[in-house]
Amino acid sequence: MSILVDPPGVSERSGATLAPPLSTLAFRRIAAQHVSVDGRCDACGFRVSERAPLCPDAAIALHELSRRDGKWARRVQLFDRDTIDLLRIAGAHHQDRVGRCARCGFVFTTDCELCPTLRAVRRELEVRGVVPIVGAERGKGLCAGKARSWEMDGRTAAQWRRAITSCEACPLLAQCRSDADSAIKHGDGPRRMVLAGNAYDNHGNVIDRDRLELYASLTTVSHPRSRAAA
Numbered sequence: 001m002s003i004l005v006d007p008p009g010v011s012e013r014s015g016a017t018l019a020p021p022l023s024t025l026a027f028r029r030i031a032a033q034h035v036s037v038d039g040r041c042d043a044c045g046f047r048v049s050e051r052a053p054l055c056p057d058a059a060i061a062l063h064e065l066s067r068r069d070g071k072w073a074r075r076v077q078l079f080d081r082d083t084i085d086l087l088r089i090a091g092a093h094h095q096d097r098v099g100r101c102a103r104c105g106f107v108f109t110t111d112c113e114l115c116p117t118l119r120a121v122r123r124e125l126e127v128r129g130v131v132p133i134v135g136a137e138r139g140k141g142l143c144a145g146k147a148r149s150w151e152m153d154g155r156t157a158a159q160w161r162r163a164i165t166s167c168e169a170c171p172l173l174a175q176c177r178s179d180a181d182s183a184i185k186h187g188d189g190p191r192r193m194v195l196a197g198n199a200y201d202n203h204g205n206v207i208d209r210d211r212l213e214l215y216a217s218l219t220t221v222s223h224p225r226s227r228a229a230a
Protein backbone atom coordinates (compact mmCIF):
# COMPACT_ATOMS: atom_id res chain seq x y z
CA MET A 1 0.00 0.00 0.00
CA SER A 2 1.17 3.48 -0.76
CA ILE A 3 1.19 6.10 1.95
CA LEU A 4 0.46 8.72 -0.69
CA VAL A 5 -2.23 7.24 -2.88
CA ASP A 6 -3.96 4.71 -0.62
CA PRO A 7 -4.82 6.50 2.61
CA PRO A 8 -6.86 4.21 4.88
CA GLY A 9 -10.63 4.24 4.28
CA VAL A 10 -10.65 6.62 1.36
CA SER A 11 -10.34 5.57 -2.22
CA GLU A 12 -12.30 7.74 -4.55
CA ARG A 13 -10.57 11.09 -4.18
CA SER A 14 -7.46 12.06 -6.07
CA GLY A 15 -4.10 11.20 -4.56
CA ALA A 16 -2.74 14.72 -4.92
CA THR A 17 -5.41 16.25 -2.70
CA LEU A 18 -4.89 13.48 -0.16
CA ALA A 19 -1.16 13.84 0.18
CA PRO A 20 -0.53 13.69 3.93
CA PRO A 21 1.48 16.50 5.46
CA LEU A 22 4.82 14.79 5.00
CA SER A 23 8.07 16.63 5.42
CA THR A 24 9.95 17.84 2.37
CA LEU A 25 12.66 15.31 3.19
CA ALA A 26 10.11 12.48 3.16
CA PHE A 27 8.74 13.61 -0.21
CA ARG A 28 12.28 13.78 -1.53
CA ARG A 29 12.95 10.25 -0.34
CA ILE A 30 9.81 8.99 -2.08
CA ALA A 31 10.78 10.76 -5.31
CA ALA A 32 14.24 9.22 -5.13
CA GLN A 33 12.90 5.70 -4.49
CA HIS A 34 10.10 5.71 -7.10
CA VAL A 35 12.25 5.82 -10.18
CA SER A 36 11.28 3.85 -13.26
CA VAL A 37 13.75 1.22 -14.39
CA ASP A 38 13.05 -0.76 -17.55
CA GLY A 39 9.47 0.47 -17.76
CA ARG A 40 8.53 -0.23 -14.13
CA CYS A 41 8.76 1.81 -10.95
CA ASP A 42 11.62 0.38 -8.93
CA ALA A 43 9.72 0.82 -5.66
CA CYS A 44 6.06 0.01 -6.37
CA GLY A 45 6.21 -1.90 -9.63
CA PHE A 46 3.87 0.51 -11.47
CA ARG A 47 4.20 0.02 -15.22
CA VAL A 48 5.11 3.40 -16.73
CA SER A 49 4.13 4.45 -20.23
CA GLU A 50 4.39 7.48 -22.46
CA ARG A 51 1.06 8.75 -21.08
CA ALA A 52 1.96 7.94 -17.47
CA PRO A 53 5.73 8.34 -17.18
CA LEU A 54 5.62 8.45 -13.38
CA CYS A 55 4.04 6.12 -10.84
CA PRO A 56 1.32 7.78 -8.70
CA ASP A 57 3.60 8.15 -5.68
CA ALA A 58 6.38 9.78 -7.69
CA ALA A 59 3.86 12.07 -9.41
CA ILE A 60 2.41 13.26 -6.09
CA ALA A 61 5.80 13.64 -4.42
CA LEU A 62 7.26 15.59 -7.33
CA HIS A 63 4.18 17.77 -7.66
CA GLU A 64 4.34 18.62 -3.96
CA LEU A 65 8.10 19.24 -4.04
CA SER A 66 7.90 21.56 -7.01
CA ARG A 67 4.95 23.39 -5.38
CA ARG A 68 6.89 23.86 -2.14
CA ASP A 69 10.05 24.83 -3.94
CA GLY A 70 8.29 27.35 -6.19
CA LYS A 71 6.70 28.91 -3.11
CA TRP A 72 10.10 29.15 -1.50
CA ALA A 73 11.60 30.84 -4.55
CA ARG A 74 8.82 33.44 -4.57
CA ARG A 75 8.94 34.01 -0.83
CA VAL A 76 12.66 34.35 -0.31
CA GLN A 77 14.13 37.69 -1.20
CA LEU A 78 16.95 36.44 -3.35
CA PHE A 79 18.52 39.86 -3.68
CA ASP A 80 19.24 39.80 0.07
CA ARG A 81 21.48 36.78 -0.34
CA ASP A 82 25.10 37.01 -1.23
CA THR A 83 26.34 35.69 -4.54
CA ILE A 84 28.20 32.71 -3.05
CA ASP A 85 24.96 31.62 -1.39
CA LEU A 86 23.06 31.89 -4.69
CA LEU A 87 25.70 29.87 -6.51
CA ARG A 88 25.48 27.22 -3.83
CA ILE A 89 21.68 27.02 -4.25
CA ALA A 90 22.05 26.89 -8.04
CA GLY A 91 24.58 24.06 -7.69
CA ALA A 92 22.09 21.96 -5.72
CA HIS A 93 19.31 22.33 -8.33
CA HIS A 94 20.86 20.32 -11.13
CA GLN A 95 19.37 17.59 -13.26
CA ASP A 96 19.72 14.07 -11.89
CA ARG A 97 20.21 10.91 -13.93
CA VAL A 98 16.47 10.47 -14.56
CA GLY A 99 15.84 14.03 -15.73
CA ARG A 100 14.57 15.60 -12.50
CA CYS A 101 15.94 18.39 -10.36
CA ALA A 102 18.08 16.63 -7.75
CA ARG A 103 16.99 19.11 -5.07
CA CYS A 104 13.27 19.81 -5.64
CA GLY A 105 12.26 16.94 -7.93
CA PHE A 106 10.97 19.20 -10.72
CA VAL A 107 10.60 17.18 -13.93
CA PHE A 108 12.56 18.76 -16.78
CA THR A 109 11.24 18.81 -20.32
CA THR A 110 12.80 20.03 -23.55
CA ASP A 111 10.76 23.25 -23.17
CA CYS A 112 11.63 23.77 -19.53
CA GLU A 113 15.17 23.06 -18.45
CA LEU A 114 15.22 25.11 -15.26
CA CYS A 115 13.29 24.32 -12.09
CA PRO A 116 11.44 27.28 -10.49
CA THR A 117 14.17 27.89 -7.90
CA LEU A 118 16.99 27.75 -10.40
CA ARG A 119 15.06 30.13 -12.70
CA ALA A 120 14.71 32.66 -9.85
CA VAL A 121 18.36 32.28 -8.82
CA ARG A 122 19.56 32.52 -12.41
CA ARG A 123 17.58 35.74 -12.92
CA GLU A 124 19.15 37.28 -9.82
CA LEU A 125 22.63 36.23 -10.97
CA GLU A 126 21.95 37.82 -14.36
CA VAL A 127 20.91 41.02 -12.64
CA ARG A 128 24.23 41.01 -10.76
CA GLY A 129 26.18 40.35 -13.94
CA VAL A 130 27.55 37.06 -12.55
CA VAL A 131 26.18 35.08 -15.51
CA PRO A 132 25.34 36.39 -18.98
CA ILE A 133 21.77 37.38 -19.73
CA VAL A 134 20.18 34.51 -21.62
CA GLY A 135 17.70 34.54 -24.47
CA ALA A 136 14.25 35.98 -24.03
CA GLU A 137 11.09 33.93 -23.86
CA ARG A 138 9.08 34.02 -27.04
CA GLY A 139 7.49 37.45 -27.55
CA LYS A 140 9.34 39.03 -24.63
CA GLY A 141 12.35 41.31 -24.42
CA LEU A 142 15.61 40.27 -22.77
CA CYS A 143 14.73 42.54 -19.88
CA ALA A 144 11.50 40.68 -19.10
CA GLY A 145 11.47 39.83 -15.41
CA LYS A 146 14.85 41.52 -14.90
CA ALA A 147 13.81 45.15 -14.80
CA ARG A 148 16.31 45.91 -12.05
CA SER A 149 19.18 45.28 -14.47
CA TRP A 150 17.88 48.06 -16.70
CA GLU A 151 17.58 50.61 -13.89
CA MET A 152 20.45 53.02 -13.38
CA ASP A 153 20.13 53.89 -9.71
CA GLY A 154 22.44 51.90 -7.49
CA ARG A 155 24.23 50.33 -10.43
CA THR A 156 27.60 51.00 -12.02
CA ALA A 157 28.42 52.28 -15.52
CA ALA A 158 29.69 48.80 -16.39
CA GLN A 159 26.30 47.39 -15.45
CA TRP A 160 24.50 50.03 -17.55
CA ARG A 161 26.73 49.08 -20.44
CA ARG A 162 25.83 45.43 -19.98
CA ALA A 163 22.11 46.30 -20.20
CA ILE A 164 22.76 48.35 -23.35
CA THR A 165 24.61 45.44 -24.95
CA SER A 166 21.75 43.11 -24.04
CA CYS A 167 19.27 45.48 -25.70
CA GLU A 168 21.35 45.31 -28.85
CA ALA A 169 20.84 41.55 -28.93
CA CYS A 170 17.14 41.77 -28.02
CA PRO A 171 14.66 40.47 -30.61
CA LEU A 172 12.28 43.32 -29.72
CA LEU A 173 14.81 46.12 -30.14
CA ALA A 174 13.18 47.76 -33.19
CA GLN A 175 9.71 47.69 -31.62
CA CYS A 176 11.07 48.85 -28.27
CA ARG A 177 12.90 51.76 -29.88
CA SER A 178 9.83 52.91 -31.74
CA ASP A 179 7.75 52.66 -28.52
CA ALA A 180 10.41 54.67 -26.69
CA ASP A 181 10.43 57.33 -29.44
CA SER A 182 6.68 57.70 -29.33
CA ALA A 183 6.70 57.88 -25.49
CA ILE A 184 9.36 60.62 -25.71
CA LYS A 185 7.23 62.52 -28.24
CA HIS A 186 4.34 62.48 -25.77
CA GLY A 187 6.55 63.74 -22.96
CA ASP A 188 6.46 60.39 -21.21
CA GLY A 189 9.92 59.14 -22.09
CA PRO A 190 12.29 57.07 -19.97
CA ARG A 191 14.20 58.68 -17.11
CA ARG A 192 17.34 57.37 -15.45
CA MET A 193 17.14 53.96 -17.02
CA VAL A 194 18.36 51.94 -19.97
CA LEU A 195 15.78 51.38 -22.69
CA ALA A 196 16.10 50.13 -26.24
CA GLY A 197 19.88 50.32 -26.17
CA ASN A 198 20.16 53.83 -24.74
CA ALA A 199 20.84 55.13 -21.25
CA TYR A 200 18.61 58.09 -20.33
CA ASP A 201 19.44 60.68 -17.69
CA ASN A 202 17.06 62.28 -15.17
CA HIS A 203 15.76 64.67 -17.82
CA GLY A 204 15.12 61.97 -20.38
CA ASN A 205 18.17 62.83 -22.52
CA VAL A 206 20.27 60.06 -24.02
CA ILE A 207 23.65 59.82 -22.31
CA ASP A 208 26.49 59.55 -24.78
CA ARG A 209 27.80 56.01 -24.57
CA ASP A 210 31.42 57.17 -24.37
CA ARG A 211 30.53 59.29 -21.38
CA LEU A 212 28.71 56.77 -19.24
CA GLU A 213 31.58 56.51 -16.74
CA LEU A 214 31.88 60.29 -16.53
CA TYR A 215 28.13 60.63 -16.01
CA ALA A 216 28.27 57.89 -13.35
CA SER A 217 31.07 59.59 -11.44
CA LEU A 218 29.35 63.00 -11.63
CA THR A 219 26.01 61.70 -10.42
CA THR A 220 27.60 59.59 -7.70
CA VAL A 221 29.74 62.36 -6.16
CA SER A 222 26.84 64.80 -6.13
CA HIS A 223 25.02 62.86 -3.33
CA PRO A 224 27.55 63.21 -0.46
CA ARG A 225 28.04 66.92 -1.29
CA SER A 226 24.34 67.70 -1.19
CA ARG A 227 24.04 65.76 2.08
CA ALA A 228 26.97 67.67 3.54
CA ALA A 229 25.35 70.95 2.53
CA ALA A 230 22.04 70.00 4.17
Ligand code: SF4
Pocket residue numbers: 140141142143144150166167168170171172173176177194195196197
Ligand atom coordinates in the same frame (compact mmCIF):
# COMPACT_ATOMS: atom_id res chain seq x y z
S1 SF4 B 1 15.40 46.40 -26.36
FE1 SF4 B 1 13.70 46.97 -25.04
S2 SF4 B 1 12.64 45.04 -24.63
FE2 SF4 B 1 14.68 44.52 -25.39
S3 SF4 B 1 15.95 44.33 -23.59
FE3 SF4 B 1 16.16 46.41 -24.25
S4 SF4 B 1 14.65 47.54 -23.10
FE4 SF4 B 1 14.10 45.36 -22.93
Ligand SMILES: [Zn+2]
Pocket residue numbers: 034035041042043044045046055056057058
Ligand atom coordinates in the same frame (compact mmCIF):
# COMPACT_ATOMS: atom_id res chain seq x y z
ZN1 LIG C 1 6.34 3.90 -7.58
Ligand SMILES: [Zn+2]
Pocket residue numbers: 069093094101102103104105106115116117118
Ligand atom coordinates in the same frame (compact mmCIF):
# COMPACT_ATOMS: atom_id res chain seq x y z
ZN1 LIG D 1 15.07 22.49 -8.24
